Amino acid sequence: MSTTIPIGVLGASGYTGADLVRLAIAHPAMKIAALTANTYAGRTMAEVFPHLGFVELPCLTTIEDADWGAVAAVFCGLPHGTTQEIARAVLARHPEVKFIDMSADFRLRDPATYAAWYGHPHQAPELQAEAVYGLTEHYRAAIRGGRLVACPGCYPTAALMALVPIVAAGAIDADDIIIDAKSGVSGAGRGLKLNTLFSEAGEGLSPYSVGNHRHAPEIEQEVSRVAGHGVTVNFTPHLIPMSRGELVTCYVRLAGVTVDGLRHILATAYRDETFIHVAPAGTLPQTQNVRGSNYVQIGVVADRIPGRAIVIAVLDNLVKGSAGQAIQNFNLMFGLAETTGLTQQPLFP
Amino acid sequence: MSTTIPIGVLGASGYTGADLVRLAIAHPAMKIAALTANTYAGRTMAEVFPHLGFVELPCLTTIEDADWGAVAAVFCGLPHGTTQEIARAVLARHPEVKFIDMSADFRLRDPATYAAWYGHPHQAPELQAEAVYGLTEHYRAAIRGGRLVACPGCYPTAALMALVPIVAAGAIDADDIIIDAKSGVSGAGRGLKLNTLFSEAGEGLSPYSVGNHRHAPEIEQEVSRVAGHGVTVNFTPHLIPMSRGELVTCYVRLAGVTVDGLRHILATAYRDETFIHVAPAGTLPQTQNVRGSNYVQIGVVADRIPGRAIVIAVLDNLVKGSAGQAIQNFNLMFGLAETTGLTQQPLFP
Amino acid sequence: MSTTIPIGVLGASGYTGADLVRLAIAHPAMKIAALTANTYAGRTMAEVFPHLGFVELPCLTTIEDADWGAVAAVFCGLPHGTTQEIARAVLARHPEVKFIDMSADFRLRDPATYAAWYGHPHQAPELQAEAVYGLTEHYRAAIRGGRLVACPGCYPTAALMALVPIVAAGAIDADDIIIDAKSGVSGAGRGLKLNTLFSEAGEGLSPYSVGNHRHAPEIEQEVSRVAGHGVTVNFTPHLIPMSRGELVTCYVRLAGVTVDGLRHILATAYRDETFIHVAPAGTLPQTQNVRGSNYVQIGVVADRIPGRAIVIAVLDNLVKGSAGQAIQNFNLMFGLAETTGLTQQPLFP
């Protein structure tokens, strides 16, 4: 490819940042120009992530030392709460830069909801208003023209791919949605926490943040939008002893459609989508099918309770649930083929 | 202890049989007199299960070669479908023997339901009628006087411990119960199956038997009994990359009680139970807490959807979900303290 | 790329075959024209390997039904023992086809050694004589001109990358080499075996085939070649509870060089190699660093026993240990850049 686009990564020392780098290396139109990680500034990526030590990469720098004027796009993998001020600073000085945020800072559109769930007022409300929600398949036009894209959380990506078309079609009761969610441990990040130690998370299964996980309001925001009214969902996450992968089991009440009709709505909605596959009747998604890839697989099964159905979606939390979707959005924003750099097949076993 | 009770184990080469043997070795009133496993007859347990090779045990024999007259109790860990005729044969010749079945053969009381789910008429309908359902804490009196006890499946044990008291109290809508269930791989047994290979089940998460798992009618049988009418439940199992452990996340609609009220009903129901613990508000059960033990832990959490709650229960599928509950029933049937041989604490990490 | 080369895969239903397909999909110069798997003939790859269900692939056929005349290269992932006759048949009818064998059938050059380790005389001794050993970095010229390439076993690839340069240089005592080897479970294949069940292999560690693993004579053949005399090595494999990855810890006695000198020999030998990385002093290889990639990482550490050193090598057993090296050889045989289709970075976590 004749053109390469220089990019920078904020927060390259987290799992999300690292997977962005992994995918960017394979992207034919990207050139990694800056990698920041304040606590590791001056170190090489090989020291921080030995699996990325086989290719040449810029050294890690502080955020302050990176030359944001030299990049066309910034991917941000910082923890939530820190992104908003940095985004404001970067965009104030370099308004032409595209900012693709993988953190949670710009996902919630309503300032009051943000403040309620994150415990403080938003520090860059004007950007919050500008941000486009980066659920690619459902916000394509806005992303294409956007400057600041807030990539969805991993759980919301999985849940919304399953739910948005069927809620929009009025095929299920939006007020009776139960989302039993299961995630691999990498979703908790690379920070040191007791519950993500191997000996704690291994050989066991734990529900967590039941009733108060911050992905709940994000799911509700988007389901409400297509439902046409404010919706509260059940969202119950569980920690699974695997590194990557996420599965949501959505229990829904049918509204005048059959189970096959429900599947048909999803299959039709995603008919032309490369990354979203609706499984035929009888096939159940499993996270093994999508590991390391940008694919989402959705399955629809009849419930034994009449009038109900089960919709299951899987993805890799670090790819379609984060860095992969970010690159998909980048491709849109820069006029590239949407699948550029994302056609790597799943790694199994 | 002055008295020891000779026991036999049918199907000692499966995980359920092996865990029965592990617990029986530690049981002060049991003497293992016979171990059968037709395909391994003539072999030692050390050959079949090296972890049981540190103590003296009888060699494995065929079912035919075992001396059932010499045992006071038979534990059966055979696959479903094979138990019923063997039970009939053993009990016909040795009517005084106690038969504690860990297979599925005698769990369903209704012959038509059995035939519908297992694909053939029951071969010992008179015993099916006699069998006592071995959910210890809820069938104590009948078990004490019983001769043939059908120990519940692992999933039903977990689900029913959570649901029976609250359905019986009318505290939830019995017709709107969703049971999202997660199990470790040992629940699938020691048979050779593609989906339980390490490389297939590891680092991944799979729903399976959605809508047609045989534990569904068993749960429905017992929920219906306390509900007072026929109930259909949603029961959706998932395979988790861990060997032992089971967790059910039950989504229920409250019927005139608060979440705290719901927890109070469970806490009261199990107040005097050694093995069933209801966690205080704010504490979430996890399978790591009960690994290798006979404990069940139950937690109750508010749903974000008003009027709904989440009830979570965990157990070790091979202990309280099978061999441990079988021994608990044995203790009742032989007039021993119910916790005899079962006080081993969980193994963590 | 204007030219695409049609390939066929024998044994596409095994892990090796599947990983070949995964990599072939990403290869810009390959077109998958035939996939065989006798027991699954007529099925789609999506049914056999759901993770390969997102792209169009030919249906599985029997070996007999595949049109070998339509392919330029055959990759063979059949179990050992079955390949030799099939290779003979294919090459007899289509002598211009390149045959890249990932099975064990053509690795041992000495017919007597083959017969001794595999229990029967070789069925295609003329091809055995023709076969080139496909350890790419060490047999490049012969592979380029070869028609039948016998890709090394996964363990030999790891061990030989570590040992060949230092034995060839006379830097270690070739008669005192101990190779403690550790492999993930996928190395045992997708066949149904008790010891590769999740509940058996998980949470545990087992030595296996100690003293009689068939990779020992293969390692000895190649070490002997560069040593200039017949060498016997210790080779002790262990099964590790992970799906992919292999690590060999080689204990060697130094012959007149220092540890740094030993590292320098390796670094020099692989200076221009894309896929073989010698870690700087102080850095230890780990399998996580190479998962899913074609890289080998080698580290050299001083032993506390004077005059001895430890050489550690890691690779992904299904990539550089099998399908990746096969494609690397294919690239050589077809005059392509050697890294074509193999630049995918490791997947971590």
Next chain:
Amino acid sequence: MSTTIPIGVLGASGYTGADLVRLAIAHPAMKIAALTANTYAGRTMAEVFPHLGFVELPCLTTIEDADWGAVAAVFCGLPHGTTQEIARAVLARHPEVKFIDMSADFRLRDPATYAAWYGHPHQAPELQAEAVYGLTEHYRAAIRGGRLVACPGCYPTAALMALVPIVAAGAIDADDIIIDAKSGVSGAGRGLKLNTLFSEAGEGLSPYSVGNHRHAPEIEQEVSRVAGHGVTVNFTPHLIPMSRGELVTCYVRLAGVTVDGLRHILATAYRDETFIHVAPAGTLPQTQNVRGSNYVQIGVVADRIPGRAIVIAVLDNLVKGSAGQAIQNFNLMFGLAETTGLTQQPLFP
């Protein structure tokens, strides 16, 4: 049992302390009187280790607040470096208390070796001189009469059980011993470290501390003692993706005995030992066989290199490798049957 012995546990918030508590609960002659954990003082064990929340236990206190006069024995699971001063303080005020140390502080008898490996002079050299090395089967008489017992590290326990009898018998060359060691992640403790996160340690295999692990001098101290001269061993540890379990593969050079002769020496040495099992020829130890138990299993295999052999030993690092051996020593010190409270069979799967 009519008599119960009050014990205290220093450092009850680590894995070693927790496993001591687990075993102490099952011990018929122990009463847990004090549990300390300075950072968790005031909390219940159920909060710190939910799996120990099913029985009544004392609350955690600071070390200062514990009443050491009320206990007959103290088990110490503190990190190394902190134990020595606390042991001195406790024993100065309560000289009759038995102090059973599971930390590393008193294992090395030579003050210079201690200082060299731990980076500071020993703070309680008089106790260092008094301490008995708690490798039960090899120091039984001294332990029986000891007041301060330094329980061996987990790796040394495994390695020494395999090596001491054969070195003592002169059956192997003590100067050519290579110990390739593999451990589960719990051996690294409950502290927060990057390399023990689930996503880091899972699905991968890493050598660590090669050439500088502190268990090396401990192994050398004991091997030297029976060899009759100063010995340096190779000791190379690897981190394995499992929580519990440890395996050492010892590569040894035979000195005038056959492989069967070597096995016979071990079998004879441990003939009357309940916890040390020497496997028959053809049987390979695996960590799964001993999980959760106090057993050690040892196997002896011929090397393909003439004149060499492989000795493999497995144990559970938290039981025979730590808390179990501590209790075994306690039993000796208090005149109880040595197996009291330790007969729990391994948990598999």
